[in-house]
Amino acid sequence: MATPGHLEVRNVSKTYAVAGRPPVRVLSRVSLDVQPGAFVSLVGPSGCGKSTLLRLIIGLDREHGGDILIGGQPIEGPALSRGIVFQDHRLLPWLTLEDNIALALENARWAAADKAAAVRDHIALVGLAGFEKAYPHQLSGGMAQRAAIARGIVGRPEILLLDEPLGALDALTRVRLQAELQRIWRLERITMILVTHDVDEAIYLSDQVVVLAGSPGRVATEIEIGLPRPRDRASVEFVALKQRILAAMGEDAAQRPAA
Amino acid sequence: MATPGHLEVRNVSKTYAVAGRPPVRVLSRVSLDVQPGAFVSLVGPSGCGKSTLLRLIIGLDREHGGDILIGGQPIEGPALSRGIVFQDHRLLPWLTLEDNIALALENARWAAADKAAAVRDHIALVGLAGFEKAYPHQLSGGMAQRAAIARGIVGRPEILLLDEPLGALDALTRVRLQAELQRIWRLERITMILVTHDVDEAIYLSDQVVVLAGSPGRVATEIEIGLPRPRDRASVEFVALKQRILAAMGEDAAQRPAA
Amino acid sequence: MSNTAEAIDGSALVGRAGGPARPARRPRPTQPLIGIILPAIIIALWQVAASLAWIDRVFLPAPLTVVTAFWKMLTKQNLALDFLASVKIVGQAFLYGSIAAVGLGIAAGLSRKVEQFFGPTFDTIRHIPGIAWLPLIVLWLGIGAPAKVLVIAKSVFFPVFLNTLQGIRNVEKNYIELASVLTLTRWQLVRKVVLPAAVPSIMVSLRYAAGLAWALVVVAEGLSGLEGLGFLIFRAQGLLLTDQLVVCMVIIGLVGFAIDRSMYLLQRRVLRWKQGYDG
Amino acid sequence: MSNTAEAIDGSALVGRAGGPARPARRPRPTQPLIGIILPAIIIALWQVAASLAWIDRVFLPAPLTVVTAFWKMLTKQNLALDFLASVKIVGQAFLYGSIAAVGLGIAAGLSRKVEQFFGPTFDTIRHIPGIAWLPLIVLWLGIGAPAKVLVIAKSVFFPVFLNTLQGIRNVEKNYIELASVLTLTRWQLVRKVVLPAAVPSIMVSLRYAAGLAWALVVVAEGLSGLEGLGFLIFRAQGLLLTDQLVVCMVIIGLVGFAIDRSMYLLQRRVLRWKQGYDG
Amino acid sequence: GTGAAGAAEALPAINLQLTPWTVIAREKGFFKQEFDRIGTTQINLIASGAAELLGAEAAAVKGGAIAIAQRMIYPATVHRANGLDGEIIWVSEPSNRYRAPILARADNDNIKTIADLDGKKFGSSRISCYWSSPFEIAQKAGLPLDSREKQGRIRYTSIDNVAVAISSVLSGATDATTVHLAAGAAATGAWLSGKLKVVGRSPDDGVYVNNAGRVTYFARRDFVDKYPEVVKAFLAAREQTRAWTFDHVDEAAEIVARETRVPVEVAKFQITHAGEWEFMAGEPNAERARNAIKTFQAWYIENGDDILAERKLTDAQIDAFVDERFFVGGQYSIYN
Ligand SMILES: Nc1ncnc2c1ncn2[C@@H]1O[C@H](COP(=O)(O)OP(=O)(O)OP(=O)(O)O)[C@@H](O)[C@H]1O
Numbered sequence A, B: 001m002a003t004p005g006h007l008e009v010r011n012v013s014k015t016y017a018v019a020g021r022p023p024v025r026v027l028s029r030v031s032l033d034v035q036p037g038a039f040v041s042l043v044g045p046s047g048c049g050k051s052t053l054l055r056l057i058i059g060l061d062r063e064h065g066g067d068i069l070i071g072g073q074p075i076e077g078p079a080l081s082r083g084i085v086f087q088d089h090r091l092l093p094w095l096t097l098e099d100n101i102a103l104a105l106e107n108a109r110w111a112a113a114d115k116a117a118a119v120r121d122h123i124a125l126v127g128l129a130g131f132e133k134a135y136p137h138q139l140s141g142g143m144a145q146r147a148a149i150a151r152g153i154v155g156r157p158e159i160l161l162l163d164e165p166l167g168a169l170d171a172l173t174r175v176r177l178q179a180e181l182q183r184i185w186r187l188e189r190i191t192m193i194l195v196t197h198d199v200d201e202a203i204y205l206s207d208q209v210v211v212l213a214g215s216p217g218r219v220a221t222e223i224e225i226g227l228p229r230p231r232d233r234a235s236v237e238f239v240a241l242k243q244r245i246l247a248a249m250g251e252d253a254a255q256r257p258a259a
Numbered sequence C, D: 001m002s003n004t005a006e007a008i009d010g011s012a013l014v015g016r017a018g019g020p021a022r023p024a025r026r027p028r029p030t031q032p033l034i035g036i037i038l039p040a041i042i043i044a045l046w047q048v049a050a051s052l053a054w055i056d057r058v059f060l061p062a063p064l065t066v067v068t069a070f071w072k073m074l075t076k077q078n079l080a081l082d083f084l085a086s087v088k089i090v091g092q093a094f095l096y097g098s099i100a101a102v103g104l105g106i107a108a109g110l111s112r113k114v115e116q117f118f119g120p121t122f123d124t125i126r127h128i129p130g131i132a133w134l135p136l137i138v139l140w141l142g143i144g145a146p147a148k149v150l151v152i153a154k155s156v157f158f159p160v161f162l163n164t165l166q167g168i169r170n171v172e173k174n175y176i177e178l179a180s181v182l183t184l185t186r187w188q189l190v191r192k193v194v195l196p197a198a199v200p201s202i203m204v205s206l207r208y209a210a211g212l213a214w215a216l217v218v219v220a221e222g223l224s225g226l227e228g229l230g231f232l233i234f235r236a237q238g239l240l241l242t243d244q245l246v247v248c249m250v251i252i253g254l255v256g257f258a259i260d261r262s263m264y265l266l267q268r269r270v271l272r273w274k275q276g277y278d279g
Numbered sequence E: 001g002t003g004a005a006g007a008a009e010a011l012p013a014i015n016l017q018l019t020p021w022t023v024i025a026r027e028k029g030f031f032k033q034e035f036d037r038i039g040t041t042q043i044n045l046i047a048s049g050a051a052e053l054l055g056a057e058a059a060a061v062k063g064g065a066i067a068i069a070q071r072m073i074y075p076a077t078v079h080r081a082n083g084l085d086g087e088i089i090w091v092s093e094p095s096n097r098y099r100a101p102i103l104a105r106a107d108n109d110n111i112k113t114i115a116d117l118d119g120k121k122f123g124s125s126r127i128s129c130y131w132s133s134p135f136e137i138a139q140k141a142g143l144p145l146d147s148r149e150k151q152g153r154i155r156y157t158s159i160d161n162v163a164v165a166i167s168s169v170l171s172g173a174t175d176a177t178t179v180h181l182a183a184g185a186a187a188t189g190a191w192l193s194g195k196l197k198v199v200g201r202s203p204d205d206g207v208y209v210n211n212a213g214r215v216t217y218f219a220r221r222d223f224v225d226k227y228p229e230v231v232k233a234f235l236a237a238r239e240q241t242r243a244w245t246f247d248h249v250d251e252a253a254e255i256v257a258r259e260t261r262v263p264v265e266v267a268k269f270q271i272t273h274a275g276e277w278e279f280m281a282g283e284p285n286a287e288r289a290r291n292a293i294k295t296f297q298a299w300y301i302e303n304g305d306d307i308l309a310e311r312k313l314t315d316a317q318i319d320a321f322v323d324e325r326f327f328v329g330g331q332y333s334i335y336n
């Protein structure tokens, strides 16, 4: 059970207090089991607690019910072995693009030259070569998002959490970055947990798609994607899986008003 | 020519200076002609200047080449008759959700009760009823984006600029809000200019889709969407238009490395 | 795997550290014990220094002597009147000085023209020692309450003015753009955008300036009068009435502390929305 | 429709107001003419007041008299030495005071424990008038340079400390979370995240404190010695040498102004990234 | 006195106040002449600040930064009453009518004599001669000053800063004040500018002139006990300087002007004016000095001085406070 890098989320619950309203339960007994090197996608309606769950897994918020274990050990806060790409890009406005990305390597035990090279390569990877010295306010929304992706992957964490990393990108850039993510995932055997609203993307990339339902956030279904890679987005199986997932999401939506 | 509300963008160019690099031309001779009450979508690669163009049209940035005319008059800065939903949600962190939305009505000459009702209705419209008193940091990414949409439309501007307003939403919420946008557009005859990366969305909603190409940003093609409404996303014509637009975007992408 | 834990979940939600019963942000006690350590050490050292005569009692009387002196001043020497006299001066000066500073600070923050108009003059004047102005102030305002108020208000003005200005300059451009798009008027911009964003910066300067106002009461009351804590301090200082001196110091210190904490609590209320760094 | 404009576009890009030749953010002249208006008015009023004898020359000598006095002090009375003596005291005190304040401010900002430990004591002490401390300071440090430096440094300390602390508390939680996710050490957090974000707040307090240090040189030099601008001010007041008094005021004002502007320029350089509100 | 042990140890260096007479003594070699004899080779003159913060200066004496300090008899007594362990080693002769007069603006025609101050405003420092002298003058004229508790006939307000007190008179904020005309730089300039006139003088037979207005030299008791010879040398040097100065006024004025950084006319005024403080003759008789203190203490208490009322020195304490070893007949007296 205690495989290194094995992520277990067990019956995790989370409640937020908002002034003037009774406390809101955001997550209710969410359980996940992510094997090392797996690619899991989370899909679900806006506000169902996806980002909250990622915050718990990365270790930013320790106040929750249930257990979150990695390799059998409860997490003790953030660690370099876990990376995250936040939903907002969260670039530091006072650092240039390259310094922002280099920040993720600050504590990596690499040679300085290797760090510089890694930063350069990842800037190129996300298509921002030439903007090394630009400050975040000089980047477009999509460019900032790509920079955040570069920062997330440059340090090669064992587990990478991605919170809608490709949301602000045009279709072409998006496909290209999906391919890059997949390449890196395969090459480095990074465990990836991706929050996305694009079901195609989820199916194309993942071993498993977890459908969350809202109010309070809980796991509606987990769907294994057994398709061989590279996947054909137009294949019958692909489309069938997409229908199943959309149905799972829709059912939930259909139930909600009644509940 | 001087129809009230007629938006003309004539040969607009824009250059940004970034320290340590030669000035970058972001927009080059962009021309658009938007009839009152039209729905125009802008699509194009990340960083091609879509947000920049919206900033120029709304009147936040007067330093550009070419002319931007409304009803034949050059714009003189922001006006209540033009609204915008920014790419980042830009909610004020010190105001509650309802106060944030009410801010757009601050200078509307409506009765206080009407304002309150409008705020309430629009919060409900974007599915945030119950979160009136929440502060922005207590909202999820998608919820904040929806709040920004509510703020953009609550004042019923004549021209509304939307910068990827639905980017962070799940498919279901997205479809629902597309329908709402269209309903409001039809009912109130608001001119809408939508930046989106979702070509389906562009075709489904627009009279015209303008494809921008990058480096420097310029108009690649303008495609009229003649389909009757409501549109069927699965219809042959729809799919054909989508192919055309994707091709126009892809061509550009194919050309770019060569250029 | 995830089933094993299910049985304990119910209790987990109530009983354990991470349970949802806990609010997301723990309300911190505003005056925790740790803050008492240092004062306690100081008082202990003071007592020891007095008992062992490390420091001559003329310069540092024992704590008990100070308490006795306090009692005597209170009951026999109208300390309360002196206190009120000072509070009146300090309060007025703080009010006028900080209102003027916040007002002008906002004006200068909103318009670079205004800043450029006043800037060089203010930045020159504020360096000039207050004591050098005294003769001119006496010439124009005499030696009554207005002169005293002016002496203090001038010193209150500058930190608040500078922090208000800087607070406004730090408001994110994004928000100003939003205000401009919503065609907010100047006044709406101030009320809805600029002030809330600048509040932390203004508040810290108000807290600081309140202290400054007290510190200057000695200078101001040196201008004239036979009452006020400033007069007592000056007299005590000159005649080595160190017990009375320490009484005044302690009173001012404690009052200042109380003012400070109430402003801090106010600030916390005003800044409920703030997601700053809690340390 | 859009074709009509095409012909003029080429020239438009170069010739007109909105042309791209202009950088997005105009570099503002740091010392624009508008800032001279007020000082000019003041000097004009001063001259008129002196010429028409509105104000007794005992209180306000004519500008020309002041210039003459300046020249005489410079050439005959070693004004430069006094100036240097004061600069030395002020410079040292400012340095020590602000370094201690920024250091402790960062420590308190990073750890609420530290803040709670020092907070109540500092918030009590800083309200107590400086003059009340003098006997104790003299007892421990004598009346030489260290005592003077301490008197000024103490006053420099508090505004800088408070602004540093508040600057850190205002750093957006998002960025702190990012740092925590990147497992930055304390020191990295300070260097890369906390300090850059707090710089505007720290800088404004340093600018202010520099002024305060000058203003306090009079108090400090009143403690002992026969040199320094503070001594000259005291002497000028006592001997009713108002021309010399004004010379000292003007010198301190202008030096302060120069310091202020250089710190302002430094701040602009450090804050290149800042998208604040320009007014 | 237990000073017999004093001869044992030499004091290599001494810190003294930088004042008009000490700079002359240094320049003219009177210090060298007196101190060399007892092995004190280094004499440092310390300029205690222009701010005249008495508490700070007392601390300087206590801390050893200044060995022997000049002090008016009232603050010296109060310091003792408050427990400062010091003693008086020299007391001046009685003061005179010129030392602490009441001043008004020269061109103020409404105020010519003390009687014109009825109902007028008077501002001066409450803790010094600037209060006791006008208090006595006014009382004698039947126009008591206001006190903290009781309204009198003259509106009295305390103004701690001398420059402000004078500015107030010149600007009309107050009608009169009292300052020493020739003590330090504080008021000399204003007087020499001709903007002020004298409207009242201390009665020659009053408490101020004969008791409260005297100057003293003050030192730590343990210092005096350990180095009585040093104290004697100090007093002897002072006597010589005094004599020399009166014979060489112009040269002395130049030295004082240069060393204390005042204009030469101010320096000369501070030597020659009848109200000068620096070069007063000493009171040789310890008993008379003690009586001066006893008398003015009684007078102060009678007139509502809260400090001395509460911390009254006993006769025995006053006797011990004035160290007879340095007066006529004493072991280390310069008057023998
Ligand atoms: N700090 C907070 N205080 C109170 N409520 C919060 C807080 N953060 C999030 N919430 C609430 O928790 C719920 C889930 O938020 P979360 O950000 O996890 O949603 P999400 O699934 O990521 O949504 P989206 O797809 O829109 O980003 C929302 O209802 C939100 O209002």
Ligand SMILES: Nc1ncnc2c1ncn2[C@@H]1O[C@H](COP(=O)(O)OP(=O)(O)OP(=O)(O)O)[C@@H](O)[C@H]1O
Residues within 6 Å of the ligand: A137, A138, A139, A140, A141, A142, A143, A168, B016, B017, B018, B026, B045, B046, B047, B048, B049, B050, B051, B052, B053, B087, D024
């Ligand atoms: N303030 C600025 N200073 C310098 N360059 C800028 C500035 N703002 C934007 N740019 C540059 O202008 C170009 C266009 O940016 P813009 O935000 O308009 O792109 P966009 O089309 O909206 O892209 P996205 O889809 O990623 O949001 C980018 O290359 C960006 O780096």
Ligand SMILES: [Mg+2]
Residues within 6 Å of the ligand: A050, A051, A052, A087, A163, B140, B141, B142
């Ligand atoms: Mg989210």
Ligand SMILES: [Mg+2]
Residues within 6 Å of the ligand: A140, A141, A142, B050, B051, B052, B087, B163
């Ligand atoms: Mg954009």
